Amino acid sequence: MPLRPPPLSLYVHLPWCVRKCPYCDFNSHEARGPLPFEAYVDALLADLDHDLPLAWGRTVHSVFFGGGTPSLFPADAIDRLLQGASARLRFAPGAEITLETNPGTAEHGRFEDYRRAGVNRISFGIQSFDDGCLQRLGRIHDSAQADAAVKLAQDAGLDNLNLDLMYALPGQDLAMAIVDVERALALQPAHVSHYQLTLEPNTVFAARPPGGLPDDDQAWDMQEVCQAMLADAGYAQYEVSAYARPGRQCAHNLNYWRFGDYLGIGAGAHGKLTLGAQQAVVRRWKLKHPAAWLAAAGSAAGIGGEEFVAPxxxxxxxxxxxxxxxxxxxxxxxxxxxxxxxxxxxxxxxxxxxxxxxxxxxxxxxxxxxxxxxxxxxxxxxxxx
Structure with missing residues (x-):
């Protein structure tokens, strides 16, 4: 059977955050001093130029800005990256363009600017509406800021919103997990991601597990009850931890789950491409550390590794x-x-x-x-x- 290239997405990694959370195993780095926004966008475009031969002539159906905390980047930097990317690759009409956002970094007026830049979907890393849980998770926002940030985005005309929620948190019981879902539903998002806290290797929580973690039976009860609440509210489960109103599934993540293709640019970004002429599937990832990647982006030295996926x-x-x-x-x-x-x-x-x-x-x-x-x-x- 011949390999046929599937839909193509673009993943853009923006690696900095205000403070690294103790459960986070992503390639994220605490911002120390002013961030090099302009230099980073230049490097992203050089990185994309270097990867373009893997995707000549193909159409991009979704773009995802992940991190780190992408909302630390000003809208004009996001705009310049999107303009540069769309000059190099054909973007499908109405392509989904998602920006991950920390409620603690949302500022008044910026959502309008992101929308003008082309962002049409916001994914909020809320995790919980309980201030005690947020503190134990090391988050920089509180529940009032979470509410306010979502409403600011809605006021800016962005209605394709995802809220990330976690359950089985330190000190959380079933009643608290239910309140989190109720608070999320009250904001009427298009999409909810609801997933269990896991202690990933090489994180602070893995080295020093927090006290008060629910046991497996308690976590299962939280999952079942919250799933039923989301279903009753019209959010259909379409993936292990993803729930959406009709027609509001995340196109970018669906492409991952359907074994689609994606270019990955930025420090530590991963990509997967189907090469029709060679009848091969290749994975490529970039240097993880921002300084090392910035110095080498756009050249072979910026590639952290590459492997072909054997049949x-x-x-x-x-x-x-x-x-x-x-x-x-x-x-x-x-x-x-x-x-x-x-x-x-x-x-x-x-x-x-x-x-x-x-x-x-x-x-x-x-x-x-x-x-x-x-x-x-x-x-x-x-x-x-």
Whole structure:
């Protein structure tokens, strides 16, 4: 089966934040002194120029500014990057352009400027509306600032808003988790991300776990009750931790989960591209440290690494993403994006069905509720032998 390039997205990493949270394992760095906004945008465009041969002639369907805290960057820097990127790559009409925002960095009037720059979706890292939980998470904002920031964005005419919420937080009980969802729903966002706090390696919380963490049964109760609340309010779950009103799913993240392609520019950014002429899938990532990347961006020295995804690895990588989706995937999409016939995964598919983890619906493969609960076990079926 030939590989066929899927939709293309652009990921832009802006690595600085005011203060690194103790649970964060992203490539983020505390800002010390004035940030080099102009130099960083210059470097981003040079980085994009260096990657362009991987994506000549293709259309960008979504852009995502992640971090760090992208909202530390002024709107004119975001505008210059978007203008430069759209001069180099064709942007689809109405392309989704998301900016991650920390409520503690939102300033009056700036959302209008981001909107004029082309940003049409804001993702707020709220995490909780409980001030005690926010303090224990090391967040720089409080619940009043979270409310105010969301309303500022809405007043600026931005209605495609996501609110990030975490549960199973230190000192949190079921009643507190319910209040968080109620507070989020009162703001009427288009999308809610609701995910469990995990202690990731190489974080402060992993080295020094906080006290008062809910146990597994308590976390499961929080997940079930909050899922039901979101469903009752009209937010359909479409991915493990993502809920949206009709038509408001995150296009950028859907492209990841469907094993789509993405260019990644900026310090530590990752990209994945399908090269039709070579019938290959390549992953490329950039140097992580901002200073090192700034010095080398736009040249081969700015690349932290590159690897080709061998055909026998592709089923696992595909499932690692696609089986996060509530509606699963279509077998023809697997064939197009992995360059393999559906027969290549017939044995693990059959085992997943036998165990009650997967369901076949015509040419679709759908994880069952049991399969979603044991997602890691389901995905492991597809590891190369």
């Amino acid at each position: 026998q690895q592709r089923p696992f990588e595909f499932m690692l993403n696609a089986l996060r989706l509530v509606d699963g995937f279509a077998l023809p999409d697997f064939e197009a994006r992995c360059g393999l016939p559906a027969e290549a995964i017939e044995a693990p598919l059959a085992e997943g069905v036998d165990r009650g983890w997967l369901r076949r619906e015509g040419d679709r493969v759908v994880p069952t509720p049991l399969g979603r609960r044991f997602g890691n076990d389901v995905i492991a079926l597809f590891l190369a032998g």
